[in-house]
Amino acid sequence: MAKKTIFILAAILIFSVLGYNIWRVCASVPPKKAAENYVRALATGNVDTPLKYSSGDAAFAVSRLKGSKVTAKVEDVSCSVGALGRGWAKVLATVELTLQDGSADVGWYSMDMTKTGQGWKVASFREAKPDMSGVSLFVSGAEADAAKRVFQGYLDALAAGNWQGATKYLAGPARRSQEMGAAVIGKGVVIGRVVDLKVVPVWKRGKSMLVRFGYHVESRDVSVLAGFFRTKQGWRIVKINQI
Structure with missing residues:
Protein backbone atom coordinates (compact mmCIF):
# COMPACT_ATOMS: atom_id res chain seq x y z
CA MET A 1 0.00 0.00 0.00
CA ALA A 2 2.80 2.40 0.96
CA LYS A 3 4.67 1.65 -2.27
CA LYS A 4 1.52 2.26 -4.31
CA THR A 5 0.95 5.62 -2.59
CA ILE A 6 4.55 6.69 -3.24
CA PHE A 7 4.19 5.67 -6.90
CA ILE A 8 0.97 7.67 -7.28
CA LEU A 9 2.50 10.76 -5.64
CA ALA A 10 5.59 10.49 -7.83
CA ALA A 11 3.41 10.19 -10.94
CA ILE A 12 1.36 13.23 -9.92
CA LEU A 13 4.55 15.23 -9.33
CA ILE A 14 6.02 14.24 -12.70
CA PHE A 15 2.83 15.08 -14.61
CA SER A 16 2.52 18.39 -12.73
CA VAL A 17 6.06 19.39 -13.72
CA LEU A 18 5.50 18.30 -17.32
CA GLY A 19 2.19 20.12 -17.44
CA TYR A 20 3.74 23.33 -16.12
CA ASN A 21 6.60 23.17 -18.62
CA ILE A 22 4.21 22.57 -21.51
CA TRP A 23 2.02 25.47 -20.36
CA ARG A 24 5.04 27.76 -20.02
CA VAL A 25 6.31 26.94 -23.50
CA CYS A 26 2.88 27.45 -25.07
CA ALA A 27 2.21 30.66 -23.13
CA SER A 28 5.61 32.06 -24.14
CA VAL A 29 5.00 31.78 -27.88
CA PRO A 30 2.61 34.77 -28.39
CA PRO A 31 4.73 37.42 -26.58
CA LYS A 32 7.90 36.10 -28.26
CA LYS A 33 6.28 36.34 -31.69
CA ALA A 34 4.99 39.86 -31.05
CA ALA A 35 8.45 40.97 -29.89
CA GLU A 36 10.08 39.51 -33.01
CA ASN A 37 7.51 41.18 -35.29
CA TYR A 38 8.17 44.52 -33.57
CA VAL A 39 11.95 44.27 -33.97
CA ARG A 40 11.78 43.20 -37.61
CA ALA A 41 9.32 45.98 -38.44
CA LEU A 42 11.39 48.57 -36.59
CA ALA A 43 14.46 47.79 -38.70
CA THR A 44 12.61 48.52 -41.96
CA GLY A 45 12.16 52.17 -41.04
CA ASN A 46 8.40 51.94 -41.71
CA VAL A 47 6.85 53.56 -38.63
CA ASP A 48 3.28 52.35 -39.21
CA THR A 49 4.11 48.63 -38.97
CA PRO A 50 5.93 48.61 -35.59
CA LEU A 51 3.18 50.84 -34.18
CA LYS A 52 0.79 47.89 -34.62
CA TYR A 53 2.93 45.82 -32.26
CA SER A 54 3.58 48.48 -29.61
CA SER A 55 1.90 50.60 -26.96
CA GLY A 56 2.89 53.15 -24.32
CA ASP A 57 6.55 54.20 -24.26
CA ALA A 58 7.50 51.84 -27.09
CA ALA A 59 4.84 53.31 -29.40
CA PHE A 60 5.93 56.86 -28.50
CA ALA A 61 9.56 55.99 -29.31
CA VAL A 62 8.50 54.60 -32.69
CA SER A 63 6.46 57.70 -33.54
CA ARG A 64 9.56 59.86 -33.03
CA LEU A 65 11.33 57.92 -35.80
CA LYS A 66 8.94 59.23 -38.44
CA GLY A 67 10.91 60.59 -41.37
CA SER A 68 14.08 58.78 -40.37
CA LYS A 69 16.05 57.24 -43.23
CA VAL A 70 17.93 54.77 -41.04
CA THR A 71 17.20 51.16 -41.98
CA ALA A 72 18.92 47.82 -41.57
CA LYS A 73 18.50 44.28 -42.82
CA VAL A 74 17.55 41.87 -40.05
CA GLU A 75 19.57 38.67 -40.44
CA ASP A 76 18.28 36.86 -37.37
CA VAL A 77 16.18 37.48 -34.26
CA SER A 78 16.44 35.17 -31.26
CA CYS A 79 13.90 35.78 -28.48
CA SER A 80 13.50 34.21 -25.06
CA VAL A 81 10.99 34.89 -22.31
CA GLY A 82 12.83 35.89 -19.14
CA ALA A 83 9.69 36.33 -17.04
CA LEU A 84 6.01 35.58 -17.53
CA GLY A 85 3.02 36.74 -15.50
CA ARG A 86 -0.65 37.55 -15.88
CA GLY A 87 -0.91 39.60 -19.05
CA TRP A 88 2.76 40.59 -18.83
CA ALA A 89 6.06 39.16 -20.03
CA LYS A 90 9.69 40.23 -20.28
CA VAL A 91 11.26 39.20 -23.57
CA LEU A 92 15.00 39.30 -24.23
CA ALA A 93 16.07 39.53 -27.87
CA THR A 94 19.36 39.11 -29.71
CA VAL A 95 19.13 40.86 -33.07
CA GLU A 96 21.66 40.36 -35.86
CA LEU A 97 21.75 43.08 -38.52
CA THR A 98 23.45 44.13 -41.72
CA LEU A 99 23.73 47.92 -41.68
CA GLN A 100 23.39 50.29 -44.64
CA ASP A 101 27.16 50.36 -45.12
CA GLY A 102 27.21 46.56 -45.44
CA SER A 103 28.82 45.89 -42.06
CA ALA A 104 27.51 43.36 -39.55
CA ASP A 105 26.09 44.41 -36.20
CA VAL A 106 24.27 42.85 -33.27
CA GLY A 107 22.14 44.19 -30.44
CA TRP A 108 20.63 42.86 -27.23
CA TYR A 109 17.28 44.25 -26.12
CA SER A 110 14.86 43.87 -23.23
CA MET A 111 11.15 44.34 -23.87
CA ASP A 112 8.22 44.56 -21.48
CA MET A 113 5.22 42.96 -23.16
CA THR A 114 1.58 43.53 -22.22
CA LYS A 115 -1.48 41.60 -23.34
CA THR A 116 -4.18 43.87 -24.78
CA GLY A 117 -7.49 43.34 -26.52
CA GLN A 118 -5.55 43.36 -29.80
CA GLY A 119 -3.01 40.78 -28.62
CA TRP A 120 0.49 41.09 -27.15
CA LYS A 121 2.28 44.41 -27.61
CA VAL A 122 5.67 45.89 -26.74
CA ALA A 123 5.23 48.43 -23.94
CA SER A 124 8.91 49.30 -23.43
CA PHE A 125 12.02 48.66 -25.50
CA ARG A 126 15.56 49.24 -24.26
CA GLU A 127 19.08 48.11 -25.01
CA ALA A 128 20.46 45.38 -22.75
CA LYS A 129 23.93 44.05 -22.06
CA PRO A 130 25.30 41.18 -24.18
CA ASP A 131 23.91 37.87 -22.95
CA MET A 132 26.88 35.87 -21.63
CA SER A 133 25.01 33.41 -19.42
CA GLY A 134 25.40 29.68 -18.90
CA VAL A 135 28.21 27.32 -17.95
CA SER A 136 31.02 26.56 -20.39
CA LEU A 137 34.59 25.40 -19.87
CA PHE A 138 35.73 24.65 -23.43
CA VAL A 139 36.79 26.97 -26.25
CA SER A 140 38.49 25.47 -29.29
CA GLY A 141 41.97 26.59 -30.28
CA ALA A 142 40.69 27.71 -33.69
CA TYR A 169 36.19 44.88 -35.68
CA LEU A 170 33.37 45.94 -33.35
CA ALA A 171 29.65 45.30 -33.00
CA GLY A 172 26.91 45.96 -30.47
CA PRO A 173 27.65 48.14 -27.43
CA ALA A 174 31.39 48.34 -28.21
CA ARG A 175 30.71 49.72 -31.67
CA ARG A 176 28.15 52.25 -30.49
CA SER A 177 30.45 53.42 -27.70
CA GLN A 178 33.29 53.98 -30.15
CA GLU A 179 31.04 55.77 -32.64
CA MET A 180 29.81 58.14 -29.91
CA GLY A 181 33.39 58.91 -28.87
CA ALA A 182 34.62 59.48 -32.43
CA ALA A 183 33.99 63.23 -32.36
CA VAL A 184 36.08 63.67 -29.21
CA ILE A 185 38.93 61.17 -29.44
CA GLY A 186 38.58 59.88 -32.98
CA LYS A 187 41.49 61.85 -34.38
CA GLY A 188 45.12 60.83 -34.09
CA VAL A 189 46.75 57.89 -32.36
CA VAL A 190 44.79 56.50 -29.41
CA ILE A 191 47.33 53.98 -28.10
CA GLY A 192 50.92 53.01 -28.81
CA ARG A 193 52.01 49.86 -30.61
CA VAL A 194 50.96 46.70 -28.80
CA VAL A 195 53.46 43.87 -28.41
CA ASP A 196 53.41 40.36 -26.97
CA LEU A 197 49.65 39.80 -27.24
CA LYS A 198 48.62 36.72 -25.26
CA VAL A 199 45.21 35.03 -25.32
CA VAL A 200 43.44 32.89 -22.73
CA PRO A 201 39.98 31.59 -23.77
CA VAL A 202 37.51 31.85 -20.89
CA TRP A 203 33.99 30.91 -22.01
CA LYS A 204 31.87 30.17 -25.07
CA ARG A 205 28.21 29.41 -25.63
CA GLY A 206 26.52 29.44 -29.01
CA LYS A 207 27.64 32.54 -30.89
CA SER A 208 29.09 34.29 -27.83
CA MET A 209 32.61 34.00 -26.44
CA LEU A 210 34.73 35.57 -23.68
CA VAL A 211 38.50 35.85 -24.01
CA ARG A 212 41.16 37.27 -21.69
CA PHE A 213 43.98 39.18 -23.39
CA GLY A 214 47.27 40.37 -21.98
CA TYR A 215 49.68 42.67 -23.82
CA HIS A 216 52.44 45.24 -23.38
CA VAL A 217 52.01 48.83 -24.53
CA GLU A 218 53.88 52.04 -23.70
CA SER A 219 56.00 50.49 -20.92
CA ARG A 220 53.07 48.91 -19.10
CA ASP A 221 51.26 45.59 -18.99
CA VAL A 222 47.55 45.56 -19.75
CA SER A 223 44.97 42.83 -19.14
CA VAL A 224 41.44 42.94 -20.55
CA LEU A 225 38.39 40.70 -20.80
CA ALA A 226 36.77 40.93 -24.23
CA GLY A 227 33.35 39.65 -25.27
CA PHE A 228 32.85 38.45 -28.86
CA PHE A 229 29.84 37.60 -31.01
CA ARG A 230 29.99 35.55 -34.22
CA THR A 231 28.18 37.50 -36.93
CA LYS A 232 27.66 36.41 -40.53
CA GLN A 233 30.92 38.21 -41.29
CA GLY A 234 32.91 36.56 -38.49
CA TRP A 235 33.74 37.28 -34.87
CA ARG A 236 33.25 40.86 -33.65
CA ILE A 237 34.15 42.48 -30.32
CA VAL A 238 31.02 43.52 -28.41
CA LYS A 239 32.54 44.56 -25.09
CA ILE A 240 35.96 45.24 -23.55
CA ASN A 241 36.64 45.51 -19.83
CA GLN A 242 40.06 46.20 -18.34
CA ILE A 243 40.87 43.82 -15.47
Whole structure:
Protein backbone atom coordinates (compact mmCIF):
# COMPACT_ATOMS: atom_id res chain seq x y z
CA MET A 1 0.00 0.00 0.00
CA ALA A 2 2.80 2.40 0.96
CA LYS A 3 4.67 1.65 -2.27
CA LYS A 4 1.52 2.26 -4.31
CA THR A 5 0.95 5.62 -2.59
CA ILE A 6 4.55 6.69 -3.24
CA PHE A 7 4.19 5.67 -6.90
CA ILE A 8 0.97 7.67 -7.28
CA LEU A 9 2.50 10.76 -5.64
CA ALA A 10 5.59 10.49 -7.83
CA ALA A 11 3.41 10.19 -10.94
CA ILE A 12 1.36 13.23 -9.92
CA LEU A 13 4.55 15.23 -9.33
CA ILE A 14 6.02 14.24 -12.70
CA PHE A 15 2.83 15.08 -14.61
CA SER A 16 2.52 18.39 -12.73
CA VAL A 17 6.06 19.39 -13.72
CA LEU A 18 5.50 18.30 -17.32
CA GLY A 19 2.19 20.12 -17.44
CA TYR A 20 3.74 23.33 -16.12
CA ASN A 21 6.60 23.17 -18.62
CA ILE A 22 4.21 22.57 -21.51
CA TRP A 23 2.02 25.47 -20.36
CA ARG A 24 5.04 27.76 -20.02
CA VAL A 25 6.31 26.94 -23.50
CA CYS A 26 2.88 27.45 -25.07
CA ALA A 27 2.21 30.66 -23.13
CA SER A 28 5.61 32.06 -24.14
CA VAL A 29 5.00 31.78 -27.88
CA PRO A 30 2.61 34.77 -28.39
CA PRO A 31 4.73 37.42 -26.58
CA LYS A 32 7.90 36.10 -28.26
CA LYS A 33 6.28 36.34 -31.69
CA ALA A 34 4.99 39.86 -31.05
CA ALA A 35 8.45 40.97 -29.89
CA GLU A 36 10.08 39.51 -33.01
CA ASN A 37 7.51 41.18 -35.29
CA TYR A 38 8.17 44.52 -33.57
CA VAL A 39 11.95 44.27 -33.97
CA ARG A 40 11.78 43.20 -37.61
CA ALA A 41 9.32 45.98 -38.44
CA LEU A 42 11.39 48.57 -36.59
CA ALA A 43 14.46 47.79 -38.70
CA THR A 44 12.61 48.52 -41.96
CA GLY A 45 12.16 52.17 -41.04
CA ASN A 46 8.40 51.94 -41.71
CA VAL A 47 6.85 53.56 -38.63
CA ASP A 48 3.28 52.35 -39.21
CA THR A 49 4.11 48.63 -38.97
CA PRO A 50 5.93 48.61 -35.59
CA LEU A 51 3.18 50.84 -34.18
CA LYS A 52 0.79 47.89 -34.62
CA TYR A 53 2.93 45.82 -32.26
CA SER A 54 3.58 48.48 -29.61
CA SER A 55 1.90 50.60 -26.96
CA GLY A 56 2.89 53.15 -24.32
CA ASP A 57 6.55 54.20 -24.26
CA ALA A 58 7.50 51.84 -27.09
CA ALA A 59 4.84 53.31 -29.40
CA PHE A 60 5.93 56.86 -28.50
CA ALA A 61 9.56 55.99 -29.31
CA VAL A 62 8.50 54.60 -32.69
CA SER A 63 6.46 57.70 -33.54
CA ARG A 64 9.56 59.86 -33.03
CA LEU A 65 11.33 57.92 -35.80
CA LYS A 66 8.94 59.23 -38.44
CA GLY A 67 10.91 60.59 -41.37
CA SER A 68 14.08 58.78 -40.37
CA LYS A 69 16.05 57.24 -43.23
CA VAL A 70 17.93 54.77 -41.04
CA THR A 71 17.20 51.16 -41.98
CA ALA A 72 18.92 47.82 -41.57
CA LYS A 73 18.50 44.28 -42.82
CA VAL A 74 17.55 41.87 -40.05
CA GLU A 75 19.57 38.67 -40.44
CA ASP A 76 18.28 36.86 -37.37
CA VAL A 77 16.18 37.48 -34.26
CA SER A 78 16.44 35.17 -31.26
CA CYS A 79 13.90 35.78 -28.48
CA SER A 80 13.50 34.21 -25.06
CA VAL A 81 10.99 34.89 -22.31
CA GLY A 82 12.83 35.89 -19.14
CA ALA A 83 9.69 36.33 -17.04
CA LEU A 84 6.01 35.58 -17.53
CA GLY A 85 3.02 36.74 -15.50
CA ARG A 86 -0.65 37.55 -15.88
CA GLY A 87 -0.91 39.60 -19.05
CA TRP A 88 2.76 40.59 -18.83
CA ALA A 89 6.06 39.16 -20.03
CA LYS A 90 9.69 40.23 -20.28
CA VAL A 91 11.26 39.20 -23.57
CA LEU A 92 15.00 39.30 -24.23
CA ALA A 93 16.07 39.53 -27.87
CA THR A 94 19.36 39.11 -29.71
CA VAL A 95 19.13 40.86 -33.07
CA GLU A 96 21.66 40.36 -35.86
CA LEU A 97 21.75 43.08 -38.52
CA THR A 98 23.45 44.13 -41.72
CA LEU A 99 23.73 47.92 -41.68
CA GLN A 100 23.39 50.29 -44.64
CA ASP A 101 27.16 50.36 -45.12
CA GLY A 102 27.21 46.56 -45.44
CA SER A 103 28.82 45.89 -42.06
CA ALA A 104 27.51 43.36 -39.55
CA ASP A 105 26.09 44.41 -36.20
CA VAL A 106 24.27 42.85 -33.27
CA GLY A 107 22.14 44.19 -30.44
CA TRP A 108 20.63 42.86 -27.23
CA TYR A 109 17.28 44.25 -26.12
CA SER A 110 14.86 43.87 -23.23
CA MET A 111 11.15 44.34 -23.87
CA ASP A 112 8.22 44.56 -21.48
CA MET A 113 5.22 42.96 -23.16
CA THR A 114 1.58 43.53 -22.22
CA LYS A 115 -1.48 41.60 -23.34
CA THR A 116 -4.18 43.87 -24.78
CA GLY A 117 -7.49 43.34 -26.52
CA GLN A 118 -5.55 43.36 -29.80
CA GLY A 119 -3.01 40.78 -28.62
CA TRP A 120 0.49 41.09 -27.15
CA LYS A 121 2.28 44.41 -27.61
CA VAL A 122 5.67 45.89 -26.74
CA ALA A 123 5.23 48.43 -23.94
CA SER A 124 8.91 49.30 -23.43
CA PHE A 125 12.02 48.66 -25.50
CA ARG A 126 15.56 49.24 -24.26
CA GLU A 127 19.08 48.11 -25.01
CA ALA A 128 20.46 45.38 -22.75
CA LYS A 129 23.93 44.05 -22.06
CA PRO A 130 25.30 41.18 -24.18
CA ASP A 131 23.91 37.87 -22.95
CA MET A 132 26.88 35.87 -21.63
CA SER A 133 25.01 33.41 -19.42
CA GLY A 134 25.40 29.68 -18.90
CA VAL A 135 28.21 27.32 -17.95
CA SER A 136 31.02 26.56 -20.39
CA LEU A 137 34.59 25.40 -19.87
CA PHE A 138 35.73 24.65 -23.43
CA VAL A 139 36.79 26.97 -26.25
CA SER A 140 38.49 25.47 -29.29
CA GLY A 141 41.97 26.59 -30.28
CA ALA A 142 40.69 27.71 -33.69
CA GLU A 143 38.09 30.01 -32.14
CA ALA A 144 40.62 31.44 -29.67
CA ASP A 145 43.00 32.15 -32.57
CA ALA A 146 40.19 33.82 -34.53
CA ALA A 147 39.42 36.07 -31.55
CA LYS A 148 43.11 36.92 -31.24
CA ARG A 149 43.31 37.97 -34.90
CA VAL A 150 40.27 40.22 -34.53
CA PHE A 151 41.58 41.82 -31.34
CA GLN A 152 45.05 42.29 -32.85
CA GLY A 153 43.52 43.98 -35.88
CA TYR A 154 41.52 46.28 -33.63
CA LEU A 155 44.59 47.28 -31.59
CA ASP A 156 46.71 47.79 -34.71
CA ALA A 157 44.07 50.10 -36.21
CA LEU A 158 43.95 52.18 -33.02
CA ALA A 159 47.75 52.36 -32.89
CA ALA A 160 47.75 53.62 -36.49
CA GLY A 161 45.18 56.29 -35.65
CA ASN A 162 42.65 54.61 -37.95
CA TRP A 163 39.52 55.09 -35.86
CA GLN A 164 37.15 54.17 -38.69
CA GLY A 165 39.17 51.07 -39.51
CA ALA A 166 39.04 49.97 -35.88
CA THR A 167 35.24 50.15 -35.91
CA LYS A 168 34.97 47.27 -38.40
CA TYR A 169 36.19 44.88 -35.68
CA LEU A 170 33.37 45.94 -33.35
CA ALA A 171 29.65 45.30 -33.00
CA GLY A 172 26.91 45.96 -30.47
CA PRO A 173 27.65 48.14 -27.43
CA ALA A 174 31.39 48.34 -28.21
CA ARG A 175 30.71 49.72 -31.67
CA ARG A 176 28.15 52.25 -30.49
CA SER A 177 30.45 53.42 -27.70
CA GLN A 178 33.29 53.98 -30.15
CA GLU A 179 31.04 55.77 -32.64
CA MET A 180 29.81 58.14 -29.91
CA GLY A 181 33.39 58.91 -28.87
CA ALA A 182 34.62 59.48 -32.43
CA ALA A 183 33.99 63.23 -32.36
CA VAL A 184 36.08 63.67 -29.21
CA ILE A 185 38.93 61.17 -29.44
CA GLY A 186 38.58 59.88 -32.98
CA LYS A 187 41.49 61.85 -34.38
CA GLY A 188 45.12 60.83 -34.09
CA VAL A 189 46.75 57.89 -32.36
CA VAL A 190 44.79 56.50 -29.41
CA ILE A 191 47.33 53.98 -28.10
CA GLY A 192 50.92 53.01 -28.81
CA ARG A 193 52.01 49.86 -30.61
CA VAL A 194 50.96 46.70 -28.80
CA VAL A 195 53.46 43.87 -28.41
CA ASP A 196 53.41 40.36 -26.97
CA LEU A 197 49.65 39.80 -27.24
CA LYS A 198 48.62 36.72 -25.26
CA VAL A 199 45.21 35.03 -25.32
CA VAL A 200 43.44 32.89 -22.73
CA PRO A 201 39.98 31.59 -23.77
CA VAL A 202 37.51 31.85 -20.89
CA TRP A 203 33.99 30.91 -22.01
CA LYS A 204 31.87 30.17 -25.07
CA ARG A 205 28.21 29.41 -25.63
CA GLY A 206 26.52 29.44 -29.01
CA LYS A 207 27.64 32.54 -30.89
CA SER A 208 29.09 34.29 -27.83
CA MET A 209 32.61 34.00 -26.44
CA LEU A 210 34.73 35.57 -23.68
CA VAL A 211 38.50 35.85 -24.01
CA ARG A 212 41.16 37.27 -21.69
CA PHE A 213 43.98 39.18 -23.39
CA GLY A 214 47.27 40.37 -21.98
CA TYR A 215 49.68 42.67 -23.82
CA HIS A 216 52.44 45.24 -23.38
CA VAL A 217 52.01 48.83 -24.53
CA GLU A 218 53.88 52.04 -23.70
CA SER A 219 56.00 50.49 -20.92
CA ARG A 220 53.07 48.91 -19.10
CA ASP A 221 51.26 45.59 -18.99
CA VAL A 222 47.55 45.56 -19.75
CA SER A 223 44.97 42.83 -19.14
CA VAL A 224 41.44 42.94 -20.55
CA LEU A 225 38.39 40.70 -20.80
CA ALA A 226 36.77 40.93 -24.23
CA GLY A 227 33.35 39.65 -25.27
CA PHE A 228 32.85 38.45 -28.86
CA PHE A 229 29.84 37.60 -31.01
CA ARG A 230 29.99 35.55 -34.22
CA THR A 231 28.18 37.50 -36.93
CA LYS A 232 27.66 36.41 -40.53
CA GLN A 233 30.92 38.21 -41.29
CA GLY A 234 32.91 36.56 -38.49
CA TRP A 235 33.74 37.28 -34.87
CA ARG A 236 33.25 40.86 -33.65
CA ILE A 237 34.15 42.48 -30.32
CA VAL A 238 31.02 43.52 -28.41
CA LYS A 239 32.54 44.56 -25.09
CA ILE A 240 35.96 45.24 -23.55
CA ASN A 241 36.64 45.51 -19.83
CA GLN A 242 40.06 46.20 -18.34
CA ILE A 243 40.87 43.82 -15.47
